[in-house]
Amino acid sequence: MKNIIAATLMTILISFSFYQVNLDSDSDFERWALKHGKHYFGDEKKYRQAIYFQNKQMIEEHNKRSEFTFLMGENQFMAITNEEFVSLYLNPISPEKQNEQDQIIRKTNPKSPEPIREYNLKDDVDWRGYAPVKNSGNCGSSWAMAATNVIEAAYAIDKGIKVTLSAQNVMDCANSWGGCDASLADFSDPKNAYGHARNRGILTESEYPYTGRGDDWCQQTGFAPWRIMSYAQNSDDIDYMRGFLQMLTEHPLSVKVDATNWQFYSSGVFSLCSSIYKKANYYALAIGYVWEANQQQNWQQIWRVQASFGISWGEFGTIRLAPGNTCGVINEGIRVYLWGG
Template sequence: MKNIIAATLTSLLICVGFYQVNLDSDSEFERWALKHGKRYFGDEKTYRQSIYFQNKQMIDEHNKRTDVTYLMGENQFMAITNEEFVGLYLNPLSPEKQNEQDQIITKTNPKSPEPKIEQNLKEEYDWRGYAPVKDTGNCASSWAMAATNAIEAQYAIVKGIKVTLSAQNVIDCDGDWVGCDGIPTVFTQPQQAYEHARTRGILTESEYPYVGRRDYYSCQQSQLAPWKILSYMQNNDDIDYMRGFLQILRVQPLSVRVDATNWQFYSSGVFSLCSSLYKNSNYFALAIGYDYSNKNWRVQASFGKSWGEFGTIRLAPGNTCGLINEGVFVTLL
């Protein structure tokens, strides 16, 4: 009903000239929809088309600026608003959890939200290619994909084994999570996936394919799976949180919780338009590198390879997007 009302209003605004949409450009929108497997009809199509062209105009205007450090690009999110992007694809904390987690993170990480990197840590780390870039599709499952990515990377680094583990296995079989519903109900979101990997193991993607939804009581894992971990731990270096994060990143990637509110159309460059506060973090990703020479982090998302720089984003130095607030790493058996 909301979409129908919005579509009707949009149609009226187009007629009176508030939206400068060239209706001759239908084919451009339709080519985009076909490429990304989107299907719209009637008022819904009119509404989504108007959003598409508004986003296109915003991207064009942004990329013409000379004061920005990153570029935007068209992708699978062109026909949704930023509010929809956050609600459909990210994992924001509930208002109740925001205050609770602010108190917890203050106790566990009392350092400045923008700590300085030690001058003697001038190494560069790059773990690209050690874990496959995944795509959550229409499911807010970044928590499961970041965790399986961290385990996959560790198998590749330590044992020389390339494996793609099933995020769907974790989504279906982890009884403490809400699947694709978005807003978490517990504090240790990806850690639930790690606990499943520690106690029951995870099947491979080919054994348990991703479908991008969760049907309760639909777990298809009937026995222990071979892909297990020994333990998982959150970075909690009391002396220097940043230094501890970098020391772990030197030997393996970490799953992280970040503020991805404005990541919707990121295409390339160094990004910093985000909050470092833990309460604003709403997405799980994989920290895969730090480039000391160019002063940026490298983070792997789960929006597919066509998003960003082949599925990754570069973040400015410091605690950009809250990168170091919650870093989790694993050890294997």
């Protein structure tokens, strides 16, 4: 009902030229829908088409502005609003969890927005390719995607074994409260996945395929071979940045970030986000950093983070973040340890 009402209002706005949509450009929407396997009918189609062109105009206007250091581009999220993007794909923290974490994580926000050069432990760190870029589809399963990515990377680095692990296995068996429900932040947490990997192990993607549903019964019987010994979160009480960098030079880390404005990120260095922990709403994989010169020819440390929106999003599934605690990237770095690793 809500979408039908919105579609009617949007249709009225279009008819009065509030949105300048050229009917000849309708084929742009049709091509986009075909490419991404989207099927809309009736009022829903009119509503999604209007959102598509509104987002398209916003992207074009953003890319004309010189003050931004990143570009936007069309992707699979073109026919949804930012509000829908946040509610469908991200994992906001509950108010109760916010209050609890505020007291614990205050120390994780550095005073300076830029890391000091002495923090640099290696010139560049690049863990791209050690874990596959996943696609959560229409499901807020970033917590399971990031956790399995961390374990996959650990096996590739420590054991020389490339494996793609089942996020669905984790969603069904480590979270009985609905693996896609972004509102259940206490349960949709990588730590639950790491606990399952430690206690029972995880099956491969081919053994336990991804359905993108959060209400399936656990199909795992017995123990799976892909297990971890333990996991650890950044705990450098003196300097969180130093602790995060030390861990990242050894392995990729699962992180929780503010991805509210990641919807149309295409390329460049992103900074349009909050570093405050209570704003964090998405789990991703920190895969390194690179030193780059900015417009003033000052060297700065740029983070590279891998999302689970597929390889067509961003820079082949990754995003570059500005120096410092951008998007809260250093607030919750977690790595895993393998048996005999």
